[in-house]
Amino acid sequence: EPLAESEAPQARNSALGEDALWHILYSLGRDNAHPDKHKCYWGLVLAVRDRMLEKWASVQRQYYENDDKRLYYLSLEFLPGKFLRENLLSLGLESEAHTFLRKYSFSLDQIMDVECEPGLGNGGLGRLASCYMDSMATLGLPAFGYGIRYSYGLFRQEIRNGRQVEMPDNWLHEGNHWLIPRPHGLYPIRFYGTVHEWQDDDGTLRHDWRGGDIVMAMANDMYVPGYRNGHVNCIRLWEARPHKEFVLSSFNAGDYIGSVQEKIKDENISMVLYPSDDAPEGKTLRLKQQYFFVAATMRDLVRRFKKLNKPWDQLPEKNVVQLNETHPSIAIPELMRILLDEELICWEDSWFICQKLFAYTNHTILPEALETWPVELMERLLPRHMQIIYEINRRFLEDVRLHFRDEPDLPSRVSLISDGPEKVVRMSHLAIVGSFSINGVSALHTQILRDRVFHDFIRIFPDRFNNKTNGITPRRWLRQCNVSLSWLLSEHLGCDWVTDLDQLERIRELADDEEFRHDWEQCRLTNKKRLADHIEKRNGITVNPHSIFDVQAKRFHEYKRQLLNVLHIISLYNHLRKNPEVMMQPRTFIFGGKAAPSYWMAKDIIYLINCVARRINSDPHTRNVLKVIFLANYNISLSQLLVPATDVSEQISTAGYEASGTGNMKFALNGALTIGTRDGANIEIGERVGQDNIYLFGLCEQEVLDMRNRGYDPWELYKNDGELREVLDMINSDEFTPGNPTAFSGIFNSLLSGGDRFMVLADYRAYAETHQRIAHEFGDRELWIRKSILNTAGMGFFSSDRAVREYMDDIWGVKPDV
Numbered sequence: 001e002p003l004a005e006s007e008a009p010q011a012r013n014s015a016l017g018e019d020a021l022w023h024i025l026y027s028l029g030r031d032n033a034h035p036d037k038h039k040c041y042w043g044l045v046l047a048v049r050d051r052m053l054e055k056w057a058s059v060q061r062q063y064y065e066n067d068d069k070r071l072y073y074l075s076l077e078f079l080p081g082k083f084l085r086e087n088l089l090s091l092g093l094e095s096e097a098h099t100f101l102r103k104y105s106f107s108l109d110q111i112m113d114v115e116c117e118p119g120l121g122n123g124g125l126g127r128l129a130s131c132y133m134d135s136m137a138t139l140g141l142p143a144f145g146y147g148i149r150y151s152y153g154l155f156r157q158e159i160r161n162g163r164q165v166e167m168p169d170n171w172l173h174e175g176n177h178w179l180i181p182r183p184h185g186l187y188p189i190r191f192y193g194t195v196h197e198w199q200d201d202d203g204t205l206r207h208d209w210r211g212g213d214i215v216m217a218m219a220n221d222m223y224v225p226g227y228r229n230g231h232v233n234c235i236r237l238w239e240a241r242p243h244k245e246f247v248l249s250s251f252n253a254g255d256y257i258g259s260v261q262e263k264i265k266d267e268n269i270s271m272v273l274y275p276s277d278d279a280p281e282g283k284t285l286r287l288k289q290q291y292f293f294v295a296a297t298m299r300d301l302v303r304r305f306k307k308l309n310k311p312w313d314q315l316p317e318k319n320v321v322q323l324n325e326t327h328p329s330i331a332i333p334e335l336m337r338i339l340l341d342e343e344l345i346c347w348e349d350s351w352f353i354c355q356k357l358f359a360y361t362n363h364t365i366l367p368e369a370l371e372t373w374p375v376e377l378m379e380r381l382l383p384r385h386m387q388i389i390y391e392i393n394r395r396f397l398e399d400v401r402l403h404f405r406d407e408p409d410l411p412s413r414v415s416l417i418s419d420g421p422e423k424v425v426r427m428s429h430l431a432i433v434g435s436f437s438i439n440g441v442s443a444l445h446t447q448i449l450r451d452r453v454f455h456d457f458i459r460i461f462p463d464r465f466n467n468k469t470n471g472i473t474p475r476r477w478l479r480q481c482n483v484s485l486s487w488l489l490s491e492h493l494g495c496d497w498v499t500d501l502d503q504l505e506r507i508r509e510l511a512d513d514e515e516f517r518h519d520w521e522q523c524r525l526t527n528k529k530r531l532a533d534h535i536e537k538r539n540g541i542t543v544n545p546h547s548i549f550d551v552q553a554k555r556f557h558e559y560k561r562q563l564l565n566v567l568h569i570i571s572l573y574n575h576l577r578k579n580p581e582v583m584m585q586p587r588t589f590i591f592g593g594k595a596a597p598s599y600w601m602a603k604d605i606i607y608l609i610n611c612v613a614r615r616i617n618s619d620p621h622t623r624n625v626l627k628v629i630f631l632a633n634y635n636i637s638l639s640q641l642l643v644p645a646t647d648v649s650e651q652i653s654t655a656g657y658e659a660s661g662t663g664n665m666k667f668a669l670n671g672a673l674t675i676g677t678r679d680g681a682n683i684e685i686g687e688r689v690g691q692d693n694i695y696l697f698g699l700c701e702q703e704v705l706d707m708r709n710r711g712y713d714p715w716e717l718y719k720n721d722g723e724l725r726e727v728l729d730m731i732n733s734d735e736f737t738p739g740n741p742t743a744f745s746g747i748f749n750s751l752l753s754g755g756d757r758f759m760v761l762a763d764y765r766a767y768a769e770t771h772q773r774i775a776h777e778f779g780d781r782e783l784w785i786r787k788s789i790l791n792t793a794g795m796g797f798f799s800s801d802r803a804v805r806e807y808m809d810d811i812w813g814v815k816p817d818v
């Protein structure tokens with residue numbers, strides 16, 4: 001244990017292990033005489049949880065006593081990863097846990113195998129939410145995460161015959177003691193129904209939303225301890241339950257079994273996470289999920305505020321709501337409905353409160369990912385909200401017409417409702433109009449929002465837009481996942497870097513120290529061997545831990561260009577076959593990631609990688625220098641294994657498309673060198689680690705636009721670049737799928753006749769040349785390790801502690817309460 005255990009006295013005096021044994025018997029009802037690893041795991045969980053709950057309860061009391069302003073972080077996705085190790089670390093209980101486990105001859109690693117990981121998110125956006133929750137607790141902020149307790153998280157990915165197969169992720173099948181259900185005080189949530197108008201005594205028109213279906217929202221709480229500061233926050237995940245009175249209606253209707261079944265369907269709302277992170281599915285169930293969790297959350301917020309007995313105009317002084325993407329933006333009309341219809345506050349005051357309460361983060365500029373909902377659906381499911389949205393829009397457009405008299409087209413461009421063949425509500429416009437802050441997630445991304453995506457709104461609300469470059473938590477993404485490097489860092493820096501990542505700057509000078517470089521390389525090798533063992537076990541393939549570990553791990557999407565990576569691998573393979581005598585730097589290319597189940601092109605790319613891998617890995621001519629590995633079911637746990645073992649991190653999206661990226665930060669923080677485009681946060685990583693220590697290549701965002709405007713013809717590149725043509729022709733033949741020459745014609749066509757929307761071929765040559773440089777420089781061990789150290793040294797800025805502090809100071813106005 002390189003880091004000091006918490007000095008703070010534990011409220012619980014008994015040893016952790018004693019408590020674990022106690023829980024095995026009295027909470028789990030199992031014999032605790034000779035606990036196996038499952039019992040040890042569950043016992044430990046409960047013992048750790050006790051300690052967390054004590055702190056949580058006192059922190060909640062403190063929030064009321066100090067009348068703190070509260071932050072509500074609303075997100076349809078969270079990806080916390082496994083809890084046990086993280087919570088032990090944060091609470092300073094690691095060595096106590098080791099002592100307990102040693103008695104029964106288990107290691108913490110073995111015990112962690114028992115835990116399953118909550119996959120309550122798709123990728124970047126959900127993981128960011130979890131990193132931020134960690135930082136908020138570590139900074140001691142009065143913060144509350146809110147989301148959905150999906151019964152099934154993101155599908156488990158299996159690879160069968162080279163193709164992705166989706167399996168259900170029944171993560172709760174054994175129960176989960178990290179999650180505490182709160183079956184008392186459920187909230188009723190309404191859907192459908194009608195709006196009744198009436199006049200009150202002084203003639204004001206009032207609205208009442210009545211009838212329809214009621215679904216109950218039950219809280220499940222997940223706890224987030226700060227790092228050794230005694231602070232514990234909570235993420236409240238809503239679960240749908242049938243209304244308790246349903247039996248009565250079925251009785252009246254006569255069809256008992258039928259009505260019960262009907263009502264059980266209500267639970268479907270929180271059944272499963274939508275597995276798409278590109279194009280939203282315009283499905284009723286998805287909108288129901290959004291409204292369900294938002295309505296329950298706003299109930300919680302209003303309930304807590306009412307306890308304070310303060311006038312309504314102080315709601316935004318005591319609360320702030322951060323919307324993670326537009327997914328929870330129905331919160332804006334929902335709060336309007338509560339204020340107007342239930343609290344009988346006038347429109348102007350209600351709107352004033354709303355606009356001071358909400359802040360919105362945008363995470364994507366892909367036009368197909370911008371959320372819209374058909375007016376017709378919204379009118380049926382949420383009739384009162386649709387009325388309110390129309391009224392928000394009417395007043396907003398009136399204002400726009402007044403201020404921009406000479407721009408008659410502007411109102412229709414910024415309207416919350418778009419007139420197409422089908423009228424839809426543009427959720428991003430709703431979020432912008434209803435929020436006091438709108439932020440992008442990297443400098444480039446925010447600039448693109450200003451210049452292109454939300455250009456009209458910049459002129460209407462110039463002060464609302466701001467940048468908050470993403471960050472990652474150093475607790476999970478260095479201290480926890482890279483124990484050997486953490487030891488080395490703490491040996492030279494002390495332990496403070498864990499909560500003050502700028503301290504890493506101080507290892508810059510050690511890059512010149514030969515002994516330090518040696519130790520650095522040993523740490524990296526240990527991690528690479530661990531990954532090699534895993535690959536051997538999972539894929540049955542032996543990889544050389546001294547080869548370059550080149551990793552691309554992220555969701556599969558055309559814009560992320562896993563294709564560019566495979567095209568290059570195939571050309572390396574061709575080169576090797578043609579020149580069997582040349583010496584080549586041994587390389588291991590590793591892929592991980594899931595494709596949305598309905599995204600056929602992305603699934604074809606996974607198939608291509610697996611076919612290429614099969615071919616290359618079994619070719620005796622190239623076996624010792626080139627390996628291609630696809631690791632199935634990429635998730636947080638697998639990421640924690642990959643990140644510390646990576647030499648080269650692939651961040652090669654078409655410039656302008658990756659809002660930020662956060663994987664890029666994890667790899668660089670652990671000493672990987674990035675090969676990347678000038679996209680998202682890659683640009684800022686380059687500025688921090690130094691241009692000599694990153695491999696940026698290819699078209700920049702402006703060049704992508706220019707080239708497209710000039711008329712980009714991928715066939716030209718096909719004709720002129722023989723090496724590239726050979727690779728493409730192989731894909732368009734049965735080379736990798738013997739007997740089936742059309743397996744990849746979809747891919748081939750998208751790159752050529754389809755116009756190559758993501759400019760894969762345009763960047764190919766620059767990419768291949770950059771890889772050549774990398775292979776060369778990797779061979780110079782002193783040079784490479786130096787660069788690796790300088791990457792870690794420069795990454796302090798990308799701590800989520802920094803990011804959260806910026807949100808706190810510039811947007812939220814909340815203060816630490818520790």
Ligand code: 26W
Pocket residue numbers: 122123124125126128276277278279280281325363364369371441470658659660661662680
């Ligand atoms: C409604 C369908 C849908 C679902 C999720 C559309 C879009 C999304 C997310 C915005 C996708 C996402 O995770 N975006 C990623 O967010 C990260 C955190 O800010 C960024 O680092 C990534 O660049 C961005 O792709």
